[in-house]
Amino acid sequence: GAVVSQHPSWVICKSGTSVKIECRSLDFQATTMFWYRQFPKQSLMLMATSNEGSKATYEQGVEKDKFLINHASLTLSTLTVTSAHPEDSSFYICSAPRPRTGPKETQYFGPGTRLLVL
């Protein structure tokens, strides 16, 4: 079953509004979560690293004032797209590395959020 949930799964909003996306690790604690953006027919691009108890680390070219990240607890990170514009329409997906409990290592992804800004 899913170990990382994401909500909402899709959202349509008007230009200028803000949208909050939640990412939760369901059965493990995640001190770090990652936020990616994927445009159609492209790969995933890391936007920022969300750190519990401290500020997020943003990748070059990502506006921190536009994409607000809050790692509220060990199981929840939120991404808020402020004053969204049509060019922000994309597929946003979070991931959380699961602590290794065996020889294999996994990073689990949420199901993603499709954002359409009109």
Place this chain on the structure above:
Amino acid sequence: AQKITQTQPGMFVQEKEAVTLDCTYDTSDQSYGLFWYKQPSSGEMIFLIYQGSYDEQNATEGRYSLNFQKARKSANLVISASQLGDSAMYFCAMRSNNAGNMLTFGGGTRLMVKP
């Protein structure tokens, strides 16, 4: 800096046959991990297989195996006995142990399984 290259934007394979998806990587790190993910049209990222840089044996997970050639810096995914449900985008990714747990993704390969 790390870089992942997937040179095949699209691949066709006949149902029940095996297919190899290529992945090469570039890193100066000695300790790293390599991942393959499947992304169907729904968008979810499904973890398939993991290979650690120090793992001596190639990773296998059911019909998936990873052909890891460290000297060549390649980590090709082999899918045996292809099924129609294997049609999807496949991404190779790398995590450097010196750069936290974030993943760097390749451009992806779209696999289409023909009946």
